Amino acid sequence: MNPKIYSYAYVKGTKKVYEELFNVRIEKSKSNIQVILKPRKRIKEAELFDYGYEFFNCILGVMKQIKTSM
């Protein structure tokens, strides 16, 4: 994802949410943030896509939570 859009701090915050179900690794470069999700339990391939997409929604949730608490 684009670090100009999704800042690293929010991605790191979302990592904590996902850690229960996935082994999460974040690889950060200047122009890209890559999140590698390795499921702890077996998950169907179709569901894996949904979890991937849901990660972005989860970032929005974390953002909202942090911004409203300030």
Add this chain to the structure above:
Amino acid sequence: MAEKKEFSEDNLEIRKDRNQVIVSINPKVYTLDIIFSAAYIFIDRAYVVVDGDPNEEIFVFLKAKDKKTDLLELGREFNNELINYSFYAAQTIKNIHVRDAIIQRAFFTHSGEERVIMSGKGRSRRKKKRSKN
């Protein structure tokens, strides 16, 4: 291979094969904060991915969770939410001084009451009245 563009209208581009609508936004009109606020409303109905350059053009990908969702309507609703949050942000800035004054007044009043209770002035007045009787 280029993606098949099924339908496009104004700032919306619909890709029915992916069950997705792409909303293009000018960041000079809507800031990233407003875009995220609008996007948050849609997370129960769609997977929302924001991409693009915050200085040039921002793309919001709305991939509907339900296959029966009207994609054009979803995109149009997103445009309305952008307006809604822009208005809210503008009003907040306009009212910031009034809001601060109200909060300040509320704190001031509260701290005043506390001082009266702490000093026990009320009690001493009551005692004086009793002694007169």
